[in-house]
Amino acid sequence: MLILGIILFGMLIGAGAQLILGKPKGxxxxxxxxxAGLVGSFIGGLLISLISGDGIGFHISGIIGSIVGALIVTAGWHWWVGRRAA
Incomplete structure (x- = not known):
């Protein structure tokens, strides 16, 4: 059940990152x-939580780090796909 919750949370964070950045095709x-949500949450959320001293718990710093990590992964993916198409 925890794994399903983590996947759902990552999917929502990744979808939010796409909505914030905008998607060319809609x-x-x-x-x-x-x-993007899982990778961004793992890297960004864990890194920010540990830097802020909150530990590996569910805190607002981890959520913010997850969003920032997902934004970076999504932006990097859009850059990579755009670079290959050009």
Whole structure:
């Protein structure tokens, strides 16, 4: 059940990152949302939580770090796909 919750949380964070950055084609790429959310949450959320001294708990610093991490992963993906298409 915890793993399902983590995947759902990552998917929502990744979808939010796509909505914040905007998507050229419209709509949400759910595969990218899951990947960006999970990777961004793991890297950004864990890093910010440990830097702020909150530990590995569910705190607002981890949520902010998750969003920032997902934004970075999503922006990097859009840059990579745009670079290959050009």
């Amino acid at each position: 709509g949400i790429d759910w595969t990218l949302a899951i990947i």
